[in-house]
Amino acid sequence: MDDITVAEALTAFEPWLEPTDAELDAIDAEMPLIMAEGDLLEARIATLDRTPSELDARRIRRARRRVLAARRELANLSAAVFVPPGGAA
Template sequence: MEHIVTVQDAVTAFASWLEPTGAELDAIELEMPVITAEVELLDAQIATLDRPVSELDVRRVRRADRRVLAARRVLANKPAGEAA
């Protein structure tokens, strides 16, 4: 005889109460420039993995790194609770 095991976690994984709250979505939106800059930096770094690094690649990574730092600076200097 086989026992039927419920998959409660899989069924409730998509329950509405597990959705992000409005505050969480606002926090993500506030951090989106940093996230985008970090993705661009990662793209630039990945592009240099499988080939010799050229001067153009170095500049691209450096520019992307500066964008990440600038986005983090802007985020850090925003007053607490500021949404935009």
């Protein structure tokens, strides 16, 4: 069994495990969807231990609409960036 030091373990993956600029840009593009899904999750969690009131139901519906809108925007952004192989016909 090989013994390695803590410093070797911490620096073994340093340079090539960092996210690339393209990956960070993709995360930035998906951030509105991530935040909307977090809001929806919070709205659902708030109703786990009680019967949802009309206000709770409205909050969940609004959060669900925000998720759908964010997904639509992300899909439209992805479709605008995507160019099929061979170029446009």
